[in-house]
Amino acid sequence: MTFRKVSHVLFDMDGLILNSEVLYTAAIQNILSRYGKEYTFELKQKLMGLQSHESAKVLISTHNLPLSVEEMIEESKKQFAVLFPNSQLMPGAKNLIEHFHKHNVPMALATSSSKESYELKITHHKELFDLFKYKTLGSSDPEVKRGKPYPDVFLVAASRFPDKPKPEQCLVFEDAVNGVKAAKAAGMQVVMVPDPRIEKSATAEATLVLSSLVDFKPELFGLPPFTS
Numbered sequence: 001m002t003f004r005k006v007s008h009v010l011f012d013m014d015g016l017i018l019n020s021e022v023l024y025t026a027a028i029q030n031i032l033s034r035y036g037k038e039y040t041f042e043l044k045q046k047l048m049g050l051q052s053h054e055s056a057k058v059l060i061s062t063h064n065l066p067l068s069v070e071e072m073i074e075e076s077k078k079q080f081a082v083l084f085p086n087s088q089l090m091p092g093a094k095n096l097i098e099h100f101h102k103h104n105v106p107m108a109l110a111t112s113s114s115k116e117s118y119e120l121k122i123t124h125h126k127e128l129f130d131l132f133k134y135k136t137l138g139s140s141d142p143e144v145k146r147g148k149p150y151p152d153v154f155l156v157a158a159s160r161f162p163d164k165p166k167p168e169q170c171l172v173f174e175d176a177v178n179g180v181k182a183a184k185a186a187g188m189q190v191v192m193v194p195d196p197r198i199e200k201s202a203t204a205e206a207t208l209v210l211s212s213l214v215d216f217k218p219e220l221f222g223l224p225p226f227t228s
């Protein structure tokens with residue numbers, strides 16, 4: 001397969017740069033356990049990439065929880081405050097982000113996370129996240145109308161580069177099925193590093209599927225190669 005040359009890169013955050021998906025699972029399971037419910041991976045997959053109010057709504061309706069969306073968000077925030085500062089980097093993420101920075105590849109963060117959650121998650125990774133000059137935090141950004149799988153967050157993130165790249169000039173890095181759908185809907189190529197539990201058939205829309213960011217070869221997309 002041949003890939004199109006790109007000039008700009010867009011990174012998802014949760015489950016791609018940080019292992020925060022593990023922490024979402026723990027946080028949401030802690031809440032559901034009060035009602036004797038289980039947070040299955042099947043349900044989690046539907047929620048990955050949604051904005052916080054969208055996700056809360058689906059959780060409540062799926063499990064018939066006696067909570068309003070606001071209450072669910074409040075309960076989640078209590079869990080996140082404890083868990084998210086433990087976020088750790090996924091293999092290869094730091095190296096790749098530093099590589100793009102070193103070679104002046106325009107780079108943006110495009111996550112559905114809220115500003116509040118973002119700050120908790122980057123507690124121990126501030127220097128690395130400072131390398132992103134442009135950040136779009138979907139759940140807190142009024143310009144991002146809809147969460148993934150809609151393309152909004154990627155289109156808004158791309159529009160914030162001063163040179164306004166076209167979608168085909170942008171390469172997205174994602175871990176989630178909803179994120180891949182969002183990138184494709186935006187007209188962008190997408191490298192997927194999926195959770196191993198995701199069925200192979202659900203990864204088919206991705207331009208390239210890798211088991212780790214460590215395996216990414218920038219030159220496949222016309223980007224500066226790793227030299228050593």
Ligand SMILES: O=c1[nH]cc([C@@H]2O[C@H](COP(=O)(O)O)[C@@H](O)[C@H]2O)c(=O)[nH]1
Binds near residue numbers: 015047049050113
């Ligand atoms: O187990 C879950 N993971 C992730 C999400 C949602 O996905 C967003 C992260 O999306 P992204 O991968 O675009 O950062 C979170 O902010 C949250 O709203 C969720 O609800 N449940």
Ligand SMILES: [Mg+2]
Binds near residue numbers: 013015016174179
């Ligand atoms: Mg993700």
